[in-house]
Amino acid sequence: MWALRRASLPLSFPLASRNQAFNIGTSRVCCANLELPMTDRHEDVCFFESCKSLSDECLPSKRLYHTTCVSWNFSMDKHSLSSQAGAKSNGEEDDLEDGFSELETPSSVEAIPEINGNDENIDELISEPELSEVDEEVEVSQHELELSETETDPSDKISRKKRNPLALYKAILAFPGFSVHGALDKWVEEGNEINRTQISMALLNFRRRQMFGRALQLSEWLEEHKKIEFNERDYATRLGLIAKVRGLQRAENYLEKIPKSFRGEVMYQTLLAYCVSTSNMKKAEEVFNKMKDLEFSVTAFTCNQLLLLYKRLDKKKIPAVLLLMEKEDVKPTAFTYKVLIDTKGQSNDITGMERVYETMKVEGIEPEISTKATLARHYAAGGLKEKAEAVLKDMESGSLKQNRWACQSLLPLYAELGNANEVRRVWKVCESNPLFVECLAAIEAWGKLKKIEEAEAVFDKMLKSGKKLSSKHYSVMLNVYANNKMLDKGKDLVKRMADNDCEIGPLTWDALVKLYVEAGEVGRADSILQKAAQNNQKKPMFTSYMTILEQYSQKGDIHNSEKIFHSMRQAGYTPHLRQFQSLIQAYVNAKAPAYGIWERMKADNIFPNKSALAQLAQVDPFKKTAVSDLFD
Structure with a gap:
């Protein structure tokens, strides 16, 4: 029996406003207290009607439909789900967070038989950066490194390289220039073997450090030279x-x-997974339909990806996925519950969030540290300090030294509660021998507490570690400067990045944009973003564009708002509701009519929610007023 169906707790998700919600009564998910948005086309405006209950005929099929009409229907005849165009977004309103564009495809599709985890962890590696505060890096234990570095037999040089899982990865990094093919050719010429463990660790580290180009070159070389027999x-x-x-x-x-x-x-x-990572709802649903056509079974992985996508772009569709899971007898995983908990928290439904959490435990799924961190984060955001602290103490499980892995989550969460003493206590556990993820969490925490010197001290510790820092590491410190409006220090840090041959990429551009915007220099931020987009193969992050668009929108700058909106489309970000709302707000603030804006939304298969309808009414060039009636 499906866990959420058995629970006698309602799962409610908001529609256009908090006063509108549809509930899934889990005593009988498919028909109890289910309100789903139905749309009726009338004079080009969408109105919501509620469907109090659905018979088994209304259960969605395993197929998703993306149509050109501006409606989202559960059709008795078609047994289908239809959608609006999706696009990348970020923020609490549309449920995307910074870094989403850097999400990765499942590690299960990597050629990593030696280190591959169980299937339930696949979702974690795709989506965890969005649900946790800091991405987890892949690091070999200190003991393992010491063993590989203290070998004393000179005749065992090649054997040492074979045993060291990071040897191939380090050889590629050390090779002059960026030619992975050249590094691999040299590796083979020196008599070194290439095994799957080394390949796996190299790919995993490249991906974690966002060196996707090098990872691709490695994969290309392996296929071209047939050094391993390629499998699926x-x-x-x-x-x-x-x-x-x-x-x-x-x-x-x-x-x-x-x-x-x-x-x-x-x-x-x-x-x-890639379509979800880029928030391409239309394409994601096309891929889902293709999988249905090929008669692949509906799995927890597939459903979890859809849940994650809809959490970010269209919460109204979450109940449909849950119905599909029940119909196909797909058991929810730990990640399923985590997404639902996060969705509830973002919707400020603390009671609902707690019910999902309790249901998870009743079903015998032990919440992980990251799930508890999500719970605590929403408690803190809701001002429930005592509840948040209770969860944090539970995460510590008595002894932090024995539960060291919790530190990277605890640091920013204690900072969220404004508790500098607890941040200092947790950091003291890590300080003598910190992992990079713990350092990043500490920098973020001290930044939230506006203790810049402490954050800089941790960053200097990373610099002195002897390891080469990536743009991700610098960007955390850069964001601290941006949040505290320290423009000069931020500029100096970027110069240091360049001096240390650190790649200046999307994460750095995003931090720079935020830095200049916070300093009140929106035009400068815009210029940096446009140059980055024109002169680099990598496209800027969605959040970079939205930060600037929202600034122009607030000023009522229609020209520049339209320019950024167009730039986002050129960069490959398909428009969706949040982008249009920011654009429309520019017209509202400028007190100017927006000719054709509704037609533009329909062309992108987007329909407005309640707040967007209110915006559209304000910029309608043909709206009736008392004066206009007199002249008519």
Whole structure:
């Protein structure tokens, strides 16, 4: 029996406002107290009607439909789900957070038989950066490194390299320039072997450090030189990297070249994960339908990806996915509950969030640290300090030294509660031998508490570690300067990045944009973003564009708002509701009519919620007024 169905607790999700909600009564999910948005086209305006109950006929099929009409229907005749166009967004309003564009495809599609985790962890590696405060880095234990570095037998040099799982990765990094092919050719010429463990660790580290181009070169070289026999997951690795580096169209072209015997479910899971990572709702649903056409079974992985997508872009569809899971007898995983808990928290439904959390435990699924961190974060955001502190103490489980892995979550959460003493206590546990993820969490925490010197001290500790820092590491410190409006220090840090040959990429651009915006220099931020978009192969993050668009919108600057809106489309970000709302607000603030804005929304298959309808009414060039009636 499905866990959420058994629970006698309602799951409610908001529509256009908090006063409008639809509930899934889990005593009988498919028909009890279910209110779903139905739309009626009348004079080009969408109105919501509620459907109090659905019979079994109304249960969605395993197929998703993306249509050109501006409606979202549960059709008795078609048994289908239809959607509006999705696009990348961020923020609490539309449920996306910074860094979402950097999400990765599942590690299960990597060729990593030696270190591959269980299937339930696949979702974590795709989506965890959005649900946790800091991405987790892949690091080999200190003991393992010491063993590989203290070998004393000179004749065992090649054997040492073979045993050290990071040897190949380090050799590629150390090779002059950026030619991965050259590094690999040299590696083989020196008599070194290439095994799957080394390949796995190299790919994993490249991906974690966002060096997707190098990871793709490694995969290309392996296929070209046939150093390993490619299996389905190896092809899927290549497919995901092509999508990440060269775009979805190139990935789909490569898919057609893969031998049919290897064109299985993992391939389409990879494409689905990529579409979710880029918030491409239309394409994600197309991939889902393709999987249905190929008669792949509906899995927890697939449903979890849809839940994650809809949490960010269209919460109204979450109940439909839950219904689908029940109909197909798909058991919710820990990640399913985590997404639902986060959705509830973002909707300020603390009672609902607690019910989902309790249901999770009743069903025998032990909440992980990241799930508890999500719970505590929403308690803190809701001003429930005592409840948040109770969860944090539970995360510590008595002894932090024995539960060291909790520190990276505890640091920013204690800072969220404004408790500097607790941040200092937790950091003291890590300070003598910190991992980079703990350092980043500490920098973030001290930044939230506006203790800049403490944050800088931790950053200097990272610099002195002897390890090369990536743009991600610098960006955390850069964001601290941005949040505290320290423009000069931020500029100096970027110069230091360049001096240390650190790649200046999307994360850095995003932090720079925020830095200049917080300093009141929106035009300068705009200029940096436009240059970054024109002169680099990588596209800027969605959040970078939205930060500037919202600033122009607040000023009522229609010209520049339209320019940024157009730039986002050029960069490949399909418009969705939040972008249009920011654009419309520019017209509202400028007290100017927005000719054709409704037609533009319909062309992108987007329909307004309650607040957007109110905005549209304000900028309607043909609206009736007392004066206009007199002249008519």
